[in-house]
Amino acid sequence: GAVVSQHPSWVICKSGTSVKIECRSLDFQATTMFWYRQFPKQSLMLMATSNEGSKATYEQGVEKDKFLINHASLTLSTLTVTSAHPEDSSFYICSASWGRKNQPQHFGDGTRLSIL
Amino acid sequence: TQLLEQSPQFLSIQEGENLTVYCNSSSVFSSLQWYRQEPGEGPVLLVTVVTGGEVKKLKRLTFQFGDARKDSSLHITAAQPGDTGLYLCAGDLPGNQFYFGTGTSLTVIP
Numbered sequence: 033g034a035v036v037s038q039h040p041s042w043v044i045c046k047s048g049t050s051v052k053i054e055c056r057s058l059d060f061q062a063t064t065m066f067w068y069r070q071f072p073k074q075s076l077m078l079m080a081t082s083n084e085g086s087k088a089t090y091e092q093g094v095e096k097d098k099f100l101i102n103h104a105s106l107t108l109s110t111l112t113v114t115s116a117h118p119e120d121s122s123f124y125i126c127s128a129s130w131g132r133k134n135q136p137q138h139f140g141d142g143t144r145l146s147i148l
Numbered sequence: 149t150q151l152l153e154q155s156p157q158f159l160s161i162q163e164g165e166n167l168t169v170y171c172n173s174s175s176v177f178s179s180l181q182w183y184r185q186e187p188g189e190g191p192v193l194l195v196t197v198v199t200g201g202e203v204k205k206l207k208r209l210t211f212q213f214g215d216a217r218k219d220s221s222l223h224i225t226a227a228q229p230g231d232t233g234l235y236l237c238a239g240d241l242p243g244n245q246f247y248f249g250t251g252t253s254l255t256v257i258p
Binding site: 036038066068073074075076078123125127136137138139140141142144 | 154158181183188189190191192193196234236238246247248249250251253
């Protein structure tokens with residue numbers, strides 16, 4: 033099946049640091065990648081949708097200058113949390129699809145971000 | 149308000165019991181998926197249903213898509229501790245909009 037790799041799986045850093053999370057589709061070309069945020073035992077909240085080679089579309093309430101998304105190739109998207117603060121601590125998950133209508137998304141294993 | 153409401157939100161049952169999780173909306177979906185997520189991992193796709201009234205079975209799990217394609221259910225027979233996890237429905241709306249349900253956290257007690 034389709035494999036999506038997310039890295040790192042866990043990161044702890046000091047307040048004010050910028051953190052980059054990578055999302056790679058390993059065995060297919062991902063025309064669309066999605067970034068989600070999740071709190072414990074809650075559903076996934078879509079942050080933004082990115083299409084290869086174009087600017088990401090952010091959901092309402094998500095600061096685009098805070099959460100920088102780059103989708104430079106068909107196999108890689110990155111999320112950079114700039115000047116992270118403790119309230120940014122969360123579980124971040126990416127997913128990828130090959131973009132045809134109704135194609136299911138395939139998820140990475142998530143990144144646990146803890147800001148001290 | 150959430151587009152896809154799941155019920156119950158939390159469920160704790162004994163091993164061997166049966167359970168049903170519901171996913172309801174007022175919108176019509178092109179397709180609907182069910183995922184299971186374990187702590188610290190990403191969601192794993194269980195099934196996709198496309199046709200109204202469709203029923204799919206995956207071992208002890210039975211998935212049904214409502215006739216009007218607005219709702220779905222997941223039924224688990226003889227639950228096992230390995231079924232513990234967060235169950236998420238997700239739906240595709242026309243125009244490639246995709247929404248997750250509110251989630252159901254299931255705990256199966258040995």
